Amino acid sequence: MRILVVEDEPTLAAQLAESLRGAGYAVDVAHDGVEAHFMGDDEAQPYDAIVLDLGLPRLDGMSVLAKWRAAGRSVPVLILTARDNWHDKVAGIDAGADDYLSKPFHMEELRARVRALIRRAQGHASVELECGPVRLDTRSGRVTVDGCALALTGHEFRVLDYLMHHKGAIVSRTDLIEHIYAQDFDRDSNTVEVFIARLRKKLPPGLIETERGLGYRLVCPG
Ligand code: CA
Numbered sequence: 001m002r003i004l005v006v007e008d009e010p011t012l013a014a015q016l017a018e019s020l021r022g023a024g025y026a027v028d029v030a031h032d033g034v035e036a037h038f039m040g041d042d043e044a045q046p047y048d049a050i051v052l053d054l055g056l057p058r059l060d061g062m063s064v065l066a067k068w069r070a071a072g073r074s075v076p077v078l079i080l081t082a083r084d085n086w087h088d089k090v091a092g093i094d095a096g097a098d099d100y101l102s103k104p105f106h107m108e109e110l111r112a113r114v115r116a117l118i119r120r121a122q123g124h125a126s127v128e129l130e131c132g133p134v135r136l137d138t139r140s141g142r143v144t145v146d147g148c149a150l151a152l153t154g155h156e157f158r159v160l161d162y163l164m165h166h167k168g169a170i171v172s173r174t175d176l177i178e179h180i181y182a183q184d185f186d187r188d189s190n191t192v193e194v195f196i197a198r199l200r201k202k203l204p205p206g207l208i209e210t211e212r213g214l215g216y217r218l219v220c221p222g
Contacts, residue, residue, distance in 0.1 A: 001049070002027075005017055006050065006051065026182040036064050043072075051077075052080065076121045079097040080100070080105075129165065130220075162179050180192075
């Protein structure tokens with residue numbers, strides 16, 4: 001899953017990015033409203049969630065959000081508001097925010113809200129994703145097969161996480177690249193095949209199918 005963090009305060013931006021990366025997300029950071037609008041306005045490959053500070057230079061967060069929504073971008077957005085500013089919360093929700101958090105906040109709570117946003121956006125009610133004997137706990141990032149913990153690298157985890165959020169659907173290589181790498185990462189489409197090959201070795205056989213010329217599909221027994 002790939003997340004855009006929009007925050008002009010450098011220390012907080014770095015803390016947010018670090019915390020979300022630690023939770024297994026690929027994270028891009030924008031430091032002003034104009035940059036944020038541009039980065040979040042990608043129709044073909046939208047972010048899985050956006051954390052948006054409202055007080056931003058060049059273009060304020062509320063205007064950025066309104067522009068995305070006016071253009072039909074439905075990416076889940078969590079806004080960060082100043083302490084006790086209920087006007088901002090109401091205006092933000094009216095402008096199309098899916099959730100809000102007042103500063104200062106605990107990173108734990110931010111991560112929980114981001115997880116919930118992504119889960120709801122993709123139609124999952126449970127915090128645990130399941131595919132046959134494989135279980136992925138979106139809170140802890142823990143993956144088990146028949147109850148036994150599976151050791152995965154960060155990229156392997158992101159590939160599996162994305163496939164489990166889209167089980168049964170064909171996921172193209174481009175989708176995977178867009179959702180497992182941050183923007184500034186040196187992307188090499190061949191590496192996706194490497195991650196898939198490694199996952200296949202670690203997972204029960206037959207779970208990840210290749211759809212020739214289209215991509216991959218996670219097939220869950222039962
Ligand atoms: Ca700010």
